[in-house]
Structure formats: structure tokens, C-alpha cells
Amino acid sequence: MRHLLRRVIFYVAALWASVTINFILPRLMPGDPIQAYVANLRGQGNITEATLQALRVQFGLSDAPLPVQYFQYLTNLLQGKMGVSISHFPSPVLSVIASDIPWTLGLVGTASVISFLLGTLLGVFVSWRRGSLLDTVAAPLLTFFSAIPYFWLALGLIYLLAFRNSFFPLDSGYDTTSDIGPSWDPVFIAGVIQHAILPATTIVISSIAGWMLSMRNSMITTLSEDYVHMARAKGLSDRRVMMAYASRNAILPSITGFSMSLGYVVGGSLLTEMVFSYPGVGFDLFNAIHHLDYSLIQGIFLFIALAMLAANFISEIVYMLLDPRVRNERG
Structure with a gap:
């Protein structure tokens, strides 16, 4: 306490x-x-x-x-007053940010969670079976894709899957030619999902390798600990040792990184929203800088700072729940 x-x-x-x-x-x-x-x-x-x-x-x-x-x-x-946005005049800054956040959280937030979960699970399995085909192929392949500059990866996917083959829309967050405006209409929601697949895939591909390698390295260290050897000596199943003993402790360093990435989610993925012209906080920040909209810049920076602090505080709580050493800290 x-x-x-x-x-x-x-x-x-x-x-x-x-x-x-x-x-x-x-x-x-x-x-x-x-x-x-x-x-x-x-x-x-x-x-x-x-x-x-x-x-x-x-x-x-x-x-x-x-x-x-x-x-x-x-x-x-x-009082909830942040001034009036110049680039969205006469809309207040708070209402502009409030209209952007659902788009940013829906795209960047979902993609970040998917990337973290997939990368962490892959890190657990490749470390548990070191030297296997999965370890030999998955790690170098995902690292290769993560090393590609993000905007080149995004432009490449746009060219192959949107421009050449028209599998996905080229830009925007929804069908701007439709008569159906932003709503919970199933047709509109389907359009939103279709527009989000390509930018979300780009985010996942570019970031999944980092989570996988982080978890893999942490798991390799944890697997050499005495309590893991003791759990194996007791005859516990491999699945229980891997998930309840090794991965639970190995994931602790990744929690801080994930909490910080969630904080950055509120700021949006600037390059993602710029390349795909996706509505969101990052795209509005870019436009605000272009128009010298200081009130909106100030408001967005404040929201990013608040999100970072909230995310780190939540990570502190999760640390306390997962690590009894933190709960029992004295002095």
C-alpha cells in the first residue's frame, strides 16, 4: 500500500x-x-x-x-475548456479530439493489442522450442519485415493490395461516397472494418517482431531459473510449466513496454494516418502543425501526456498483481 x-x-x-x-x-x-x-x-x-x-x-x-x-x-x-481550433474553426479543441479518438483507438489500439498478443505468444513458443522450425523461420522472417521502413511497407501494401488489385480501399476510414454517414449502421461498420484492415495489418507486421524477440529473450532467461527446474522435477505438465511458471514471470518486462505503447495509441500512429489519410488524432496533429493551430497542438499533446501517465500507472498496478515482490516492498 x-x-x-x-x-x-x-x-x-x-x-x-x-x-x-x-x-x-x-x-x-x-x-x-x-x-x-x-x-x-x-x-x-x-x-x-x-x-x-x-x-x-x-x-x-x-x-x-x-x-x-x-x-x-x-x-x-x-472546466474542460481547451480553446477553439483554428483548423476546425469554430469547433472547440475538446470536441475535435473527442471525434478523433474513437478512430485512433479503434485502429491503432486494436492493432497494438493484436500485435502484442501474437508477438508474446510467438515469443513463448519459439523460446520453449528453441532450434525448431518455428524458431528458425519465424524470428528472422518477422525481423526482416520489421526492419523495412514503415512508410515503405505501407506504400508497398497499398500498391499491391489497393492500387493494383483493389482488395482494400486506398484511403480514408470509411466510404466517403456513401450516403450513410458515421453511425452504427451495419453497412457503415462493414466499410469501417474494410478501410481499417490494411493500415492495421501494416502496424501489426511492423511491430510484432519486437514483442516476439522481447518475450523470447526474457523466456530464455526465465527457463534457466531454479523454480522452473523445480516445477519440471515435480512432474508438472509442459503446458503448465510454460504458462503458469515461465511465461508469467517472463512477461513482466514486456508489460512496461506495452503500457507505453498504449499511451502512444492516443497520439495515433502519425505515419499510418498520414499514409492512409486515416481520420484520427495523428492526422489531425499533422494538419494542426501545418495550419499553426496551436490550440489543437496543445490539446493533443496534453491528451498524449495524460494517456502516457495513465498507461504507466496501470502497468504499476498490473506489476503489483503479478509480482508479489512489489506488493511486499517496504520502506
Whole structure:
């Protein structure tokens, strides 16, 4: 319990630091979001000073001293206010992120979980049967695919499976030509799944080797431990020794990596969403940087930081459940 309390205090402090850094960094960036917005309005008439001031108020910008802005920023955060997005004007930043997150979690989150599960299971089996055909073929083959630059792998799959053979759509997250908008309609859901298969496959192929090799190396070390030899000497089945004794302890180092990957899920896979023009947080972050949409950049970075902290905290809890040494930690 004392260990958990210390970790809670640490994450509260880390949260405050993340919020503070997120406030400071955009104000150190060159340029003015109002001027960037006005530049996109050229040819639409003269912009008066009163209009510029109204835009500053609309976008939540202030000329007040920095400490005053900081406390106003904290107050707005507690009220769920993150400003107005320039690139999605007049939509609030929170509503833009809220509309992006389901797409990102559905694609990147699902692909990350599938990659972790498949890679971990493969790591368990190839380490248990070292020197077998599976160990000899699977590890080098998957490592080869993971070594291919991600965007080349994505473009190659698009060319072979979408452009040349039309097995899958080329871009977007759903059929934009259909009269059916985003809904729970079975036809729309089927279209979403069809559009997600190719980018999800790219993510799985590029990341599965890392999970497999991590688990394989951890399992090889664990299999030499005394308690594993003792379990075998007791006459326990290979399946029970492998799953209940060896893999349960060998998976602990992978949990931290997986929790961090889940944190990055909220940020989206930037390259994935760019290559496939897939709607999501990563694609909106790219557009926000292009349009100097500081409010949206700031909001997305804050969500990424919160997701990372939450994912690491969850990994701490899982560690406590799986490893009694952490639960019994003193001091």
C-alpha cells in the first residue's frame, strides 16, 4: 500500500509538470496563430483591428501577464475548456479530439493489442522450442519485415493490395461516397472494418517482431531459473510449466513496454494516418502543425501526456498483481 501511495504522489506531480510544460511550450513557439489564421483568409476582405481582437478573444488568447494566463489556463482545464481550433474553426479543441479518438483507438489500439498478443505468444513458443522450425523461420522472417521502413511497407501494401488489385480501399476510414454517414449502421461498420484492415495489418507486421524477440529473450532467461527446474522435477505438465511458471514471470518486462505503447495509441500512429489519410488524432496533429493551430497542438499533446501517465500507472498496478515482490516492498 505504501508503494502504491508513493506512486500516486509521483504521478500527481508528473501530471502537474505535464500540464505546466504544455502551457509553456506553445508560448515559446515562433509565430502568431491569429496571423496564421488571417493569412488563410487573404482575398476575403480587409481584416480590421477590432476583428483581430475579437479573434484573439474567440481563440482564448490573452495579453495578460504569464502567471495570470497560467492560472486561467488551469481554470479552463478544470472546466474542460481547451480553446477553439483554428483548423476546425469554430469547433472547440475538446470536441475535435473527442471525434478523433474513437478512430485512433479503434485502429491503432486494436492493432497494438493484436500485435502484442501474437508477438508474446510467438515469443513463448519459439523460446520453449528453441532450434525448431518455428524458431528458425519465424524470428528472422518477422525481423526482416520489421526492419523495412514503415512508410515503405505501407506504400508497398497499398500498391499491391489497393492500387493494383483493389482488395482494400486506398484511403480514408470509411466510404466517403456513401450516403450513410458515421453511425452504427451495419453497412457503415462493414466499410469501417474494410478501410481499417490494411493500415492495421501494416502496424501489426511492423511491430510484432519486437514483442516476439522481447518475450523470447526474457523466456530464455526465465527457463534457466531454479523454480522452473523445480516445477519440471515435480512432474508438472509442459503446458503448465510454460504458462503458469515461465511465461508469467517472463512477461513482466514486456508489460512496461506495452503500457507505453498504449499511451502512444492516443497520439495515433502519425505515419499510418498520414499514409492512409486515416481520420484520427495523428492526422489531425499533422494538419494542426501545418495550419499553426496551436490550440489543437496543445490539446493533443496534453491528451498524449495524460494517456502516457495513465498507461504507466496501470502497468504499476498490473506489476503489483503479478509480482508479489512489489506488493511486499517496504520502506
